[in-house]
Amino acid sequence: MIGVFHKRFRGFRIVNIVGLGLLVTLVLGVYLAKTFAWRERNEIAAVELQIRQEALRIRLLQAEVAHLEQPRRIQALSSGALGMSPILAKQEIRPADLQKFARPKPEPVIAAPPSSAPEADPRVAMLAVRPQALQP
Amino acid sequence: MTAVFTPVRAPLAWRTLGGLIWRLEHAFERARAASAPQDSRLRIAFVMLAFGFAFVVMAIGATHQALFSDNRAGPDGAAAPLEARADLTDRNGALLAADLPHFALYVDPREVWDVPATRQALAAILPDVAVKRLTKALTGPKRAFLIGGLTPQQRTSIHDLGLPGLSFEDDERRLYPLGNTAAHLIGFADSGGAGLAGVERAFDKDIRSAAGQGGVALSIDLRIQAALEDELHKAVAEFTPRGAVGVVTNIRTGEVLGMTSWPDFDPNQPGAATDDQRLNRAAASVFEMGSTFKAFTVAVGLDSGVANMNSTFDAREPYKLGYRTIHDYHAARKILTLTEVFQHSSNIGTAKLAEGIGPQRMSRYFAGVGLTRPAKVELLESATPLTPRKWDDDAVASTSFGHGIDVSPLALSAAYGAVLNGGVAVPLTVRKVAPGTQVEGTRVFSPQTSALMLQIMRANVTGGSGGSANAPGLSVGGKTGTGEKYDPAIRGYSTTKQVSSFAAVFPTEGGPNVERYFVLILMDEPHPSAKTYGYSTGGWVAAPAAGRVIDRIAPLLGVRRNLAPKAAETAAAAPASEGL
Numbered sequence: 001m002i003g004v005f006h007k008r009f010r011g012f013r014i015v016n017i018v019g020l021g022l023l024v025t026l027v028l029g030v031y032l033a034k035t036f037a038w039r040e041r042n043e044i045a046a047v048e049l050q051i052r053q054e055a056l057r058i059r060l061l062q063a064e065v066a067h068l069e070q071p072r073r074i075q076a077l078s079s080g081a082l083g084m085s086p087i088l089a090k091q092e093i094r095p096a097d098l099q100k101f102a103r104p105k106p107e108p109v110i111a112a113p114p115s116s117a118p119e120a121d122p123r124v125a126m127l128a129v130r131p132q133a134l135q136p
Numbered sequence: 137m138t139a140v141f142t143p144v145r146a147p148l149a150w151r152t153l154g155g156l157i158w159r160l161e162h163a164f165e166r167a168r169a170a171s172a173p174q175d176s177r178l179r180i181a182f183v184m185l186a187f188g189f190a191f192v193v194m195a196i197g198a199t200h201q202a203l204f205s206d207n208r209a210g211p212d213g214a215a216a217p218l219e220a221r222a223d224l225t226d227r228n229g230a231l232l233a234a235d236l237p238h239f240a241l242y243v244d245p246r247e248v249w250d251v252p253a254t255r256q257a258l259a260a261i262l263p264d265v266a267v268k269r270l271t272k273a274l275t276g277p278k279r280a281f282l283i284g285g286l287t288p289q290q291r292t293s294i295h296d297l298g299l300p301g302l303s304f305e306d307d308e309r310r311l312y313p314l315g316n317t318a319a320h321l322i323g324f325a326d327s328g329g330a331g332l333a334g335v336e337r338a339f340d341k342d343i344r345s346a347a348g349q350g351g352v353a354l355s356i357d358l359r360i361q362a363a364l365e366d367e368l369h370k371a372v373a374e375f376t377p378r379g380a381v382g383v384v385t386n387i388r389t390g391e392v393l394g395m396t397s398w399p400d401f402d403p404n405q406p407g408a409a410t411d412d413q414r415l416n417r418a419a420a421s422v423f424e425m426g427s428t429f430k431a432f433t434v435a436v437g438l439d440s441g442v443a444n445m446n447s448t449f450d451a452r453e454p455y456k457l458g459y460r461t462i463h464d465y466h467a468a469r470k471i472l473t474l475t476e477v478f479q480h481s482s483n484i485g486t487a488k489l490a491e492g493i494g495p496q497r498m499s500r501y502f503a504g505v506g507l508t509r510p511a512k513v514e515l516l517e518s519a520t521p522l523t524p525r526k527w528d529d530d531a532v533a534s535t536s537f538g539h540g541i542d543v544s545p546l547a548l549s550a551a552y553g554a555v556l557n558g559g560v561a562v563p564l565t566v567r568k569v570a571p572g573t574q575v576e577g578t579r580v581f582s583p584q585t586s587a588l589m590l591q592i593m594r595a596n597v598t599g600g601s602g603g604s605a606n607a608p609g610l611s612v613g614g615k616t617g618t619g620e621k622y623d624p625a626i627r628g629y630s631t632t633k634q635v636s637s638f639a640a641v642f643p644t645e646g647g648p649n650v651e652r653y654f655v656l657i658l659m660d661e662p663h664p665s666a667k668t669y670g671y672s673t674g675g676w677v678a679a680p681a682a683g684r685v686i687d688r689i690a691p692l693l694g695v696r697r698n699l700a701p702k703a704a705e706t707a708a709a710a711p712a713s714e715g716l
Binding site: 005015019022023026029030033034056059060062063064065066067070071072075086088089090092094 | 188199232607
């Protein structure tokens with residue numbers, strides 16, 4: 001046991017070298033840990049600040065949206081610019097009644113045999129299939 | 137006597153520990169015996185080891201604290217909530233009020249290089265600040281506050297000027313993004329964050345405590361509020377009253393779904409409004425409601441057994457009660473059934489019914505539905521009614537058709553709810569009630585009475601004075617009301633100044649568990665228009681607006697139209713009796 005204190009390496013006692021090494025390691029470790037933690041905390045603080053700023057921006061945007069979408073303004077715009085008005089009772093319809101108001105399917109056009117009929121104008125054929133296509 | 141010493145053998149663990157300590161204590165002696173210089177080295181080594189161990193423990197603790205401590209606030213300190221007062225939202229989450237960041241501008245004249253240039257630049261961005269005030273701040277002896285409530289855009293504009301001597305401080309402000317919409321209900325808070333009116337005042341504590349934890353949801357539905365305001369404003373434009381009120385409630389839960397008072401104001405600038413504009417006529421004003429009170433008299437008559445649906449009342453001649461004679465506004469001059477008394481709004485029939493009811497029963501029922509005290513609602517503005525000092529026969533006759541008693545529109549709404557929701561008096565609330573909640577109340581009328589009143593109210597729209605409130609397929613029921621106002625100048629009731637109203641309920645069809653809604657439109661001193669043939673009674677000025685409101689809000693409330701024709705109902709046309 002005592003012999004440990006006498007052992008030397010290149011003139012220095014090993015126990016001193018080991019102690020110094022331990023001390024340096026510990027100091028360096030604590031320094032690195034604190035530095036790492038400080039950077040992390042700074043990053044966290046920066047992200048939190050960013051979140052707060054974004055949250056503020058979101059609140060501002062929400063307030064702006066609420067202001068722009070306020071019913072009085074929407075109604076004034078819709079009636080003034082678009083000529084819209086509240087729907088009447090007769091304009092309401094239940095989903096089950098939609099079928100009654102569905103546009104009837106167009107009658108299928110039966111093409112004449114090529115031998116007995118002149119060549120069909122493709123524009124006319126298009127109109128026959130889609131009668132509403134060229135309507136204004 | 138000789139004591140005998142008997143050694144006690146300690147347990148093995150204690151003996152081992154004692155042996156270790158003994159060996160450690162004697163280590164120095166052994167070392168000294170071996171070599172004297174080694175003694176001090178051993179001591180030094182021991183002290184170094186002890187300090188090293190302590191240092192390792194502290195290093196581990198410091199590292200652990202640095203890496204894993206839950207200090208999330210960062211170097212800037214504790215994270216504060218974004219606002220001092222919680223947001224206010226409608227029942228669907230639409231924003232009604234919010235604390236938003238604003239900024240206060242400070243000027244330090246000692247750092248200002250060029251006073252005229254700074255003044256000119258600031259005046260261009262802040263036109264509301266008087267030049268005199270600007271000059272005083274720029275030439276004063278020390279740093280001074282110039283203006284608060286700057287928006288982030290204004291702050292950026294000023295900051296971008298790059299002028300020395302200008303600095304900003306945070307200045308949170310309450311903002312009401314909807315402006316005048318629901319202004320009286322929402323109320324307003326001062327710059328210090330204290331609620332001064334409306335919900336802001338009523339829920340002040342809750343709003344403060346809920347800051348940063350989500351909003352406070354109110355009972356109103358913004359869509360319903362908008363439709364109510366729009367139709368009320370159209371009626372106001374047509375009949376130019378002194379004031380007007382609109383209320384929509386859910387009569388089962390007591391929730392106020394819409395409430396408006398005209399004239400209104402912008403809660404962002406309450407100081408710019410007059411007292412008349414800030415007055416919440418729905419809660420803080422009382423009116424002699426007139427014939428809308430006949431619904432209570434008829435309900436009391438039915439509930440107390442004084443009358444039934446087959447009862448008749450002789451309205452052929454004016455009715456003398458004590459020193460006064462009661463007339464009908466437009467006399468039917470015939471014997472009326474109970475429903476006809478309601479449809480013709482007969483004062484004579486109602487007074488005769490009230491006489492049978494008697495003062496005690498009448499006052500008890502009125503108290504039961506809340507007509508003798510401020511409306512039960514969270515709003516602190518809720519006005520105290522003016523009630524008869526003594527409930528005698530004369531008072532009973534007067535109050536039976538809405539004279540001699542002044543109540544607020546909210547009190548009237550709550551009382552109608554008790555008549556029509558199955559007979560239970562439920563307090564009104566401006567706080568959202570969770571769907572499916574069973575609201576507790578006090579039973580005042582029987583469910584049978586309530587069901588009969590729904591029938592009578594409906595009959596008044598299909599064949600009575602409330603015809604113009606009919607909305608297709610929504611089985612609207614209602615009662616008109618026209619109260620003459622007391623005129624101090626003539627020390628009597630005015631024949632030209634009236635309070636005209638319409639109290640409506642829909643749908644009247646369906647069982648007791650159907651969700652029903654109450655709508656009140658009230659005009660204070662309306663003026664007749666060409667369309668109303670000179671009339672400004674409730675049936676002419678308030679009932680049409682109520683009908684339009686119902687027509688618009690029914691789809692929003694999920695009330696489906698039933699357009700199948702009914703044999704029992706005749707098509708509603710013009711008011712049958714000039715709409716008293």
